[in-house]
Amino acid sequence: MTDTAPTGHRPPKTTGPDRLATGSPGETGAETAELAELRAELREAHETIEAIRGGGVDSLVIGPPGREQIYAVASADRTYRLIVKAMNEGAATVSPRGVILDANPRLGLMTGQTVSKLIGTAVLDLIPEAHRATSARLLDVGAGDNARGEIELNGPGGTTVPVLLALSAFDLDGMLLRGLVLTDLSAQRRAEADIRDLNAELEARVEQRTAELGLANKNLEAFSYSISHDLRAPLRALQGFSAALLEDCGDRLDETGRGYAGRIQAASERMAALIDDLLLLSRVSRADMNLGRVDLSAEVTSIVDEMRAQAPEPGRRVRFAIQEDVWVTADRALIRSVVQNLIENAWKFTARRNDALIEFGTMPADGAVICCYVRDNGAGFDPAYVNKLFQPFQRLHTARDFPGTGIGLASVRRIVERHGGRVWAEGAIDEGAHFYFTLADNSRAPE
Numbered sequence: 359m360t361d362t363a364p365t366g367h368r369p370p371k372t373t374g375p376d377r378l379a380t381g382s383p384g385e386t387g388a389e390t391a392e393l394a395e396l397r398a399e400l401r402e403a404h405e406t407i408e409a410i411r412g413g414g415v416d417s418l419v420i421g422p423p424g425r426e427q428i429y430a431v432a433s434a435d436r437t438y439r440l441i442v443k444a445m446n447e448g449a450a451t452v453s454p455r456g457v458i459l460d461a462n463p464r465l466g467l468m469t470g471q472t473v474s475k476l477i478g479t480a481v482l483d484l485i486p487e488a489h490r491a492t493s494a495r496l497l498d499v500g501a502g503d504n505a506r507g508e509i510e511l512n513g514p515g516g517t518t519v520p521v522l523l524a525l526s527a528f529d530l531d532g533m534l535l536r537g538l539v540l541t542d543l544s545a546q547r548r549a550e551a552d553i554r555d556l557n558a559e560l561e562a563r564v565e566q567r568t569a570e571l572g573l574a575n576k577n578l579e580a581f582s583y584s585i586s587h588d589l590r591a592p593l594r595a596l597q598g599f600s601a602a603l604l605e606d607c608g609d610r611l612d613e614t615g616r617g618y619a620g621r622i623q624a625a626s627e628r629m630a631a632l633i634d635d636l637l638l639l640s641r642v643s644r645a646d647m648n649l650g651r652v653d654l655s656a657e658v659t660s661i662v663d664e665m666r667a668q669a670p671e672p673g674r675r676v677r678f679a680i681q682e683d684v685w686v687t688a689d690r691a692l693i694r695s696v697v698q699n700l701i702e703n704a705w706k707f708t709a710r711r712n713d714a715l716i717e718f719g720t721m722p723a724d725g726a727v728i729c730c731y732v733r734d735n736g737a738g739f740d741p742a743y744v745n746k747l748f749q750p751f752q753r754l755h756t757a758r759d760f761p762g763t764g765i766g767l768a769s770v771r772r773i774v775e776r777h778g779g780r781v782w783a784e785g786a787i788d789e790g791a792h793f794y795f796t797l798a799d800n801s802r803a804p805e
């Protein structure tokens with residue numbers, strides 16, 4: 359930057375008349391004189407500091423006569439000048455009329471011009487037309503004010519350079535100057551563009567994989583549907599002929615033979631039940647979704663009423679606590695099947711409790727519009743196997759203790775996932791089970 363103050367030096371003042379050195383009663387003459395001298399030195403030091411602060415001193419002369427040392431305060435400026443010259447940002451001082459008074463080499467590099475050419479140029483000439491208005495606004499700050507903004511500079515060879523402009527205005531001997539620091543944002547912009555490209559690529563890949571996965575899922579569903587369907591015909595033959603064997607030829611079979619035929623019949627019936635469940639699961643995954651507002655509390659109440667009416671154990675006492683007015687956006691038939699499975703399970707696994715309590719309600723959950731739960735105080739389960747619960751045909755209790763095929767929770771999971779939510783469970787043996795499910799914000803159904 360240009361020097362604005364001439365360099366000179368002022369020797370320290372010699373001790374002058376001292377109105378502070380009056381002494382106090384009781385002091386000896388020698389003490390009074392020494393005190394006066396000290397006070398004078400103090401005052402001189404104070405004046406010198408004030409002069410340095412006010413910019414009126416360029417150098418200091420310190421030390422006794424003959425051994426004086428000169429300290430040039432101006433050398434501090436030089437340090438700053440070196441820093442400005444070496445810094446990685448472009449820097450310039452601009453006159454009140456917007457003419458560059460001084461610039462550092464880095465600004466030269468950024469604009470593709472020499473420093474001497476930059477000096478005397480109108481600063482707005484360095485800025486492409488499109489950014490001139492913004493830059494002019496930024497430049498229009500009063501003394502003592504700062505401004506920051508992202509603009510572009512005309513770079514070497516017709517290029518443009520994105521920069522962060524930090525500007526401070528100051529008053530120098532009545533002249534309003536502006537100091538500009540320009541940080542080159544090219545590398546940052548390149549990194550941002552790279553990240554954007556990578557993200558776009560990643561998104562495209564995720565989309566492609568999702569589509570592939572969706573297709574594979576659909577194929578698998580179709581496959582499992584047709585297999586289940588096709589298995590029914592031979593199974594019917596097994597059931598029919600084993601029944602016919604017993605009926606028509608039972609008297610020609612001995613006890614063992616009849617036992618075998620009976621087992622074939624029982625096993626084929628069990629297989630038919632499993633196939634029915636598989637088909638049910640497949641239907642749940644393939645059924646068209648028809649979203650609407652559903653009063654889930656009303657659905658739960660009607661399920662409970664039906665269950666009470668049909669329950670094979672008459673007089674069983676089960677208390678229900680059902681939160682009212684739980685509304686969700688979902689496919690009515692599918693979401694009803696979710697709560698039906700959960701409530702039927704709760705009913706089944708509390709069979710051995712006299713004080714059975716089944717609760718349905720909602721609770722807050724991160725990132726979900728709604729989180730519903732079904733809780734019971736029944737047999738519970740071993741939490742070590744909690745992940746198995748939602749897999750088809752996985753059961754944590756024997757069919758002798760609690761009947762079932764193990765397909766209910768698998769279909770619960772599929773339905774909830776089709777509604778963009780998730781389902782999980784908590785429980786402990788003999789301490790009941792808690793099942794939770796969320797539904798997504800707009801219940802968008804991923805196919």
Ligand SMILES: Nc1ncnc2c1ncn2[C@@H]1O[C@H](COP(=O)(O)OP(=O)(O)OP(=O)(O)O)[C@@H](O)[C@H]1O
Nearest residue numbers: 703704707738753754755762763764765766767791
């Ligand atoms: N409320 C509950 N309390 C304790 N264990 C449970 C509860 N709900 C489910 N389970 C456990 O999870 C297993 C799987 O449940 P799921 O509903 O899928 O099958 P299921 O009820 O046995 O048979 P299905 O529902 O096909 O008739 C159950 O066999 C049981 O071990």
Ligand SMILES: [Mg+2]
Nearest residue numbers: 703762766767
């Ligand atoms: Mg079940």
